[in-house]
Amino acid sequence: MRQQLTDEERCRMAARLYELKQEHRDLDDIINRLISSPDVEELQLKRFKKRKLKLKDTIMRLNNALIPDIIA
Numbered sequence: 001m002r003q004q005l006t007d008e009e010r011c012r013m014a015a016r017l018y019e020l021k022q023e024h025r026d027l028d029d030i031i032n033r034l035i036s037s038p039d040v041e042e043l044q045l046k047r048f049k050k051r052k053l054k055l056k057d058t059i060m061r062l063n064n065a066l067i068p069d070i071i072a
Helices: 007-036 042-066
Strands: none
Touching: 007 042
16 A cells, blocks of 8 residues: 655656656657668667656656555
8 A cells, every 4th residue: 555645745746757758758759850860870769769768667657656546
């Protein structure tokens, strides 16, 4: 069972979640531009993709923390 979050903690988590989602979208744009570029650096592309996956995992964890448990 999870501990209840205070309003301040929820607000901070929601703000952090917003920032991470924005960074995720930005990385998506960067990756798409790199893929369409004729002289793409594969190593750089792989690093961006790896960072994007890490962001996705963090976003999912924060989403799960913000959603209260439902007792069935």
